Amino acid sequence: MFPIALDTDVNVCALSESILGAARDVDSCVYLTVGTGIGGGICINGQTIKGLQHPEMGHIPVIRHPADTYAGGCPSHTDCLEGLASGPAIEARAGQPAAKLAPDHLVFTIESDYLAQAIYTYALVLSPKRFVLGGGVMHVPGLLEQIRNQVTHKNKGYLAHIDALPDYIVAPGLGDDVGIIGCFLITNSTR
Secondary structure, eight states, X not given: OOOXXXXXXXXXXXXXXXXXXXXXXXXXXXXXXXXXXEEEEEEETTEEOOSSSOOOGGGOBOOOOTTOOOOOSOSSOXXXXXXXXXXXXXHHHHSSOGGGSOTTOHHHHHHHHHHHHHHHHHHHHHOOSEEEEESGGGGSTTHHXXXXXXXXXXXXXXXXXXXXXXXXXXXXXXXXXXXXXXXXXHTTSOO
């Protein structure tokens, strides 16, 4: 007989990063994936967090960037994070997928602003010790650093740890295998 466990794809990513990856040295993390959609998982003390349903971290409202004229791609919300910052939103706005754009393209200034707004909001509400940012869009060179800079700018010194911890917002330690590793780990984590 084999053990079976169910959770969301991003929660198992958060779990695998907390056990074996970039958040293994802290007791709480948020994992955000930025790709065909935007989702987030939360892991605290080796347990993923769920409530009435799984967290819908990609559908929080964000303040529209002044240079952004894109209407948004979410069929349910005009100005949600996923509708404005997912891979399909980048492609609709710029006419090409993120991977084909120059890293200094204006779309990544807009992208880093939206993701920084979300991270700062999650930092205020959830207070994790680390953020891990994965997904295909995060492969764009320099985007992670732009996001870090935007979070610091939005923070304005309020949360001291954001400015003091150089490893507060990081890339996945397990790379693109984070999800499959999490699927193996979830059957062994206590529920």
